Amino acid sequence: MNEEIKFILDSAQEGMESAMEHLERMFIKIRAGKASPIMLSSVMVEYYGSPTPLGQVANVSTPDARTLTVQPWEKNMLHEVEKAIMNANLGFNPMNNGDYVIINVPPLTEERRRDLVKQAKAEAEDAKIGVRNSRQEANKEIKNLDVSEDLIKGTEIEIQALTDKYIKRIDSVLEVKEVEIMKV
Incomplete structure (x- = not known):
């Protein structure tokens, strides 16, 4: 594989991982009824x-x-x-x-739990935006390379697969957080 393409893929994955780490830090701050x-x-x-x-x-x-x-x-x-x-x-x-x-730490009311779930969903959406921005940046860099059209298409498919993987991870982390928040 071309060295430049590998670098672009690695930096895209790094950006997506960074969005994931940020989401996890933000989720820690959203309390789920337990003192922390x-x-x-x-x-x-x-x-x-x-x-x-x-x-x-x-x-x-x-x-x-x-x-x-x-x-x-x-x-x-x-x-x-x-x-x-x-x-x-x-x-x-x-x-x-x-x-x-x-x-x-007072127990959470049902309304407050719903608000926290909304907050968690907003944080997850921000993380997805970060992942998509990394994808967009990588695709833009790939198009600027002087390589064959087939290589560009193949790399774009790889970048999309990476994006899908991280979006799926964000969804599963959000699902776990929602259950944690709603559990009385």
């Missing part, structure tokens, strides 16, 4: 005058499926951590017990 430290990944704490990610000033853990605990490494940061969680607008009501912050 990632739920607090967007919280920024005022740490000595500069906004700092919560994970850099405290230990976040999940003692059970409905509870998060945040234990700051410095006791004097307890109030700042609590305030940052409140200001993050995540819908949590943190409680301070003097040693750490406890957050009870």
Whole structure:
């Protein structure tokens, strides 16, 4: 196989894999009723005058499926951590017990579950768009090569097969996430 064609196929696959990885990272952020430290990944704490990610000033853990605990490494940061969680607008009501912050994760309502499924579908569609953009880019690069028409057609078919494979993977990951979200 032509070296340039192999490079184009590899870069297309890399772009598609990147879209898949992004989707998986986004799905982790969509909560499915279980408590997860990632739920607090967007919280920024005022740490000595500069906004700092919560994970850099405290230990976040999940003692059970409905509870998060945040234990700051410095006791004097307890109030700042609590305030940052409140200001993050995540819908949590943190409680301070003097040693750490406890957050009870409320169970999801049916309506909220449907909203999360819609959000998951939107993320999956974004990933599909990323895959299709990689396909389009690869097809454009193939057409610019100085090779035979048959080789171009064959490579386009390979690129389409790769695209179909990734679209199928996205659909199956979405299906699993939907089941996870809707499970009470």
